[in-house]
Amino acid sequence: MTPARTPAARRARDIGLDVRAPKAKCDDRHCPFHGRLPVRGQVIEGTVVSTSMQRTAVVERTLLHFVPKYERYEKRRRRYLAHAPPCLHVPVGHRVRIAETRPLSKLVAFCIVEDLGEAARRVAGEEAAGPAAPSPTPETEAKA
Ligand SMILES: [Zn+2]
Numbered sequence: 001m002t003p004a005r006t007p008a009a010r011r012a013r014d015i016g017l018d019v020r021a022p023k024a025k026c027d028d029r030h031c032p033f034h035g036r037l038p039v040r041g042q043v044i045e046g047t048v049v050s051t052s053m054q055r056t057a058v059v060e061r062t063l064l065h066f067v068p069k070y071e072r073y074e075k076r077r078r079r080y081l082a083h084a085p086p087c088l089h090v091p092v093g094h095r096v097r098i099a100e101t102r103p104l105s106k107l108v109a110f111c112i113v114e115d116l117g118e119a120a121r122r123v124a125g126e127e128a129a130g131p132a133a134p135s136p137t138p139e140t141e142a143k144a
Helices: none
Strands: 039-053 056-067 072-083 094-101 108-118
Touching: 039 072, 039 108, 056 094, 056 108, 072 094
Parallel strands: 072 108
Antiparallel strands: 039 056, 039 094, 056 072, 094 108
16 A cells, blocks of 8 residues: 655555545654554544644543443443644544554543544534424423
């Protein structure tokens, strides 16, 4: 896949994952593509919920966990702090793929490696955007 080494062009490195390399370049030391940060371990998909920090994003993932006693699923979520390389301009609301790295700081041990585009609005519990409102009229019969 990677043709030949062209140090002048500074092509994105092959990070060993099946992801699309970013089109932009950056000079971030902690960029898996343009720096020298190895990624290994878990690869997780999530939604970006905040990019207020410098080069770090909050990525949230929602899981369904089965509760045998009630035979139902409960929603669980976890937030990961992930390094956001400047070459991937990932905005809030996008789904991303994050890959585990060595610890980059006290709380950051993941790095965003792929932007999967805008997430469906229902993912992060944002039902307000959904057009489906089945019964807008209040039920009058129930009060009889
Ligand atoms: Zn980069």
